[in-house]
Amino acid sequence: MSEVYAARRARLRECCNAGGSATALVTRPANVRYLAGTAIQDAVLLLGAGEDLLLCRGTPGERSEDGRPDEALRVHSLPGSGGDPAVAAADLAAGRGAESLAVEEHHLTVTRHRALVSVAPLLRLTDLGGSVEQLRVVKDEEEISCLRIAAEITDQALAELLESILVGRTERHLALELERRLVDHGADSAAFATSVATGPHAGRRGHRPTDRRVEEGDFLSVCLGATYRGYRCEIGRTFVIGTSPADWQIELYDLVFAAQRAGRQALAPGVAYRDVDRAARHVLDSAGYAEGLAPRMGHGVGLENIEDPQLAPAAMGKLDACVPVTVEPGVHLPGRGGVRIDDTLVVRPEADGGPELLTITTKELLAL
Amino acid sequence: MSEVYAARRARLRECCNAGGSATALVTRPANVRYLAGTAIQDAVLLLGAGEDLLLCRGTPGERSEDGRPDEALRVHSLPGSGGDPAVAAADLAAGRGAESLAVEEHHLTVTRHRALVSVAPLLRLTDLGGSVEQLRVVKDEEEISCLRIAAEITDQALAELLESILVGRTERHLALELERRLVDHGADSAAFATSVATGPHAGRRGHRPTDRRVEEGDFLSVCLGATYRGYRCEIGRTFVIGTSPADWQIELYDLVFAAQRAGRQALAPGVAYRDVDRAARHVLDSAGYAEGLAPRMGHGVGLENIEDPQLAPAAMGKLDACVPVTVEPGVHLPGRGGVRIDDTLVVRPEADGGPELLTITTKELLAL
Numbered sequence: 001m002s003e004v005y006a007a008r009r010a011r012l013r014e015c016c017n018a019g020g021s022a023t024a025l026v027t028r029p030a031n032v033r034y035l036a037g038t039a040i041q042d043a044v045l046l047l048g049a050g051e052d053l054l055l056c057r058g059t060p061g062e063r064s065e066d067g068r069p070d071e072a073l074r075v076h077s078l079p080g081s082g083g084d085p086a087v088a089a090a091d092l093a094a095g096r097g098a099e100s101l102a103v104e105e106h107h108l109t110v111t112r113h114r115a116l117v118s119v120a121p122l123l124r125l126t127d128l129g130g131s132v133e134q135l136r137v138v139k140d141e142e143e144i145s146c147l148r149i150a151a152e153i154t155d156q157a158l159a160e161l162l163e164s165i166l167v168g169r170t171e172r173h174l175a176l177e178l179e180r181r182l183v184d185h186g187a188d189s190a191a192f193a194t195s196v197a198t199g200p201h202a203g204r205r206g207h208r209p210t211d212r213r214v215e216e217g218d219f220l221s222v223c224l225g226a227t228y229r230g231y232r233c234e235i236g237r238t239f240v241i242g243t244s245p246a247d248w249q250i251e252l253y254d255l256v257f258a259a260q261r262a263g264r265q266a267l268a269p270g271v272a273y274r275d276v277d278r279a280a281r282h283v284l285d286s287a288g289y290a291e292g293l294a295p296r297m298g299h300g301v302g303l304e305n306i307e308d309p310q311l312a313p314a315a316m317g318k319l320d321a322c323v324p325v326t327v328e329p330g331v332h333l334p335g336r337g338g339v340r341i342d343d344t345l346v347v348r349p350e351a352d353g354g355p356e357l358l359t360i361t362t363k364e365l366l367a368l
Numbered sequence: 369m370s371e372v373y374a375a376r377r378a379r380l381r382e383c384c385n386a387g388g389s390a391t392a393l394v395t396r397p398a399n400v401r402y403l404a405g406t407a408i409q410d411a412v413l414l415l416g417a418g419e420d421l422l423l424c425r426g427t428p429g430e431r432s433e434d435g436r437p438d439e440a441l442r443v444h445s446l447p448g449s450g451g452d453p454a455v456a457a458a459d460l461a462a463g464r465g466a467e468s469l470a471v472e473e474h475h476l477t478v479t480r481h482r483a484l485v486s487v488a489p490l491l492r493l494t495d496l497g498g499s500v501e502q503l504r505v506v507k508d509e510e511e512i513s514c515l516r517i518a519a520e521i522t523d524q525a526l527a528e529l530l531e532s533i534l535v536g537r538t539e540r541h542l543a544l545e546l547e548r549r550l551v552d553h554g555a556d557s558a559a560f561a562t563s564v565a566t567g568p569h570a571g572r573r574g575h576r577p578t579d580r581r582v583e584e585g586d587f588l589s590v591c592l593g594a595t596y597r598g599y600r601c602e603i604g605r606t607f608v609i610g611t612s613p614a615d616w617q618i619e620l621y622d623l624v625f626a627a628q629r630a631g632r633q634a635l636a637p638g639v640a641y642r643d644v645d646r647a648a649r650h651v652l653d654s655a656g657y658a659e660g661l662a663p664r665m666g667h668g669v670g671l672e673n674i675e676d677p678q679l680a681p682a683a684m685g686k687l688d689a690c691v692p693v694t695v696e697p698g699v700h701l702p703g704r705g706g707v708r709i710d711d712t713l714v715v716r717p718e719a720d721g722g723p724e725l726l727t728i729t730t731k732e733l734l735a736l
Binding site: 041103105106107108109110111112113114127172173176179180183184189193206 | 409471473474475476477478479480481482495540541544547548551552557561574
């Protein structure tokens, strides 16, 4: 694996050189993990000023970390509390004769940026921008295989929940139960706070579970995901509680299903992000649900729950092969509830069979 | 409660006026919650430019929020995705004729700060610094009562775990079980990722649970806490698995216990933060464990897991009454394990009975 990280760092150094700064400081945790192969709290990565260096606090025995740092990377531990590793990195870059340092202005706070200036006043700080985020958009097969495992774990956890008795249980308990099952099946952790929404809550984006209990006739919508080796997937499903769904429930479900299918079918290399959004959104718009729709119909996933690309009306750019994204339209009717359907898929060319569905739990309207 | 939030905002406006800026923009989530009474994702608070205003995205039905916003506060919803509420706030402040705006430079990123400058180029941006964090240090009785309930919940969850069979179970399962019990007993959620550490892991600060199983003769250390109405407490305990602890275990436990007691006993209004740290640290230092000790022996708790004050060697300042803090020394022996003992207490004057212990689970060395 070591070559993978070294190759990623080499690509970033190329970006930096092209941008006029030979030296870069990476501080955003997911970006550090992507380039160094480890998640150590507060660790930062200094590239291009002599050998690449991972700066962090404390010694390995004291630290809690996910994965071992790439062996080709020198790790520099600041003793004890040891101050801010980013400040230490700027100091070091200046000491090594760097003239400029590209930093992640979208991650560094104003106060921290000022501390860098103050420790290395002759170093010209430039903006690295979203260079690492851009590198992260297209995944390699190793990354996709982590996402595939994350999705399998998620599907298993959900399948087990569906076999259990749901009526009378609270949203909070169902959410905890799902999270326990994710870990049971080998997840590092839940990728994000599991959402379980019943009755009038169903279909709400990011609904935080409450003490409301599942009742006969409810819509029940769940959204969950596992993290596996740092990679996070996402699934959302909506069910009906009881034997026969009401007509309005069937109609609403069919509509959201059609929207989600349209979004999935739009996924192909070369398709504009906004066209995927439009494909799903148009179905809901045409049925009179334009208002209250989510600002985006999907987004990239990887080392973060939500990353580029954004599948949204104003998003610029086109899909590539090997980009994992969610497609997740939903409709919520205030006071009545609603439907959300959410999959994680990998964009693949038609010749390879089209989009690869990672979250394979059925999207039939199950009555539980 | 509405007067409480209005009074907090009035105090902050006084700070701002004293600092030369009549208008302030609060962006750090815990600070917004403290002043507005609600936690809405990405919400920001604009103070002093006309009436106080909470700016957020989306309408109430679409938002997930903890607690209702203070009714005396006008809520301004940006439609749909609606851009950055902080940028909208700067625009509004400029439109209302404000000349300067104090912002939280320790929270705003460089990129976001630049967006404020760009939307309101004539507005002079100054630094609000940690003004709100400073207001938050001393808690009112309402806040302390939330912390007291959080601690009760935490004690209950821990008590139940201790009654169950532990040998053979993994750290990860025990951690999940504790988190489930926290929610069972009424927590909003776990305050932070529950740490369960067995055998050679025991006593490590912030240890992330692994698949290691509890064995006879192990030290078992746990660290957990509940969030109740946004307030977060923390408890850490170490146990021995099996009937009779080894001599080295008893010695190490007694030492850490003595250090933790010394720290607790040092808590009083007027005592320097660093002297509390020193009281606990000195006991461990004298026994030859100076190296590898945590950079601080405790810290404030409240709407965040870790807030001011820091009980650390270089910390400046003195304790006040009604400041809740942790006291949490520990020793970890690489390869063997170790001991951590952690309580949440509220500083109270001697006349009121001295420090109030919120986390009342026994600190005897239990053999489980």
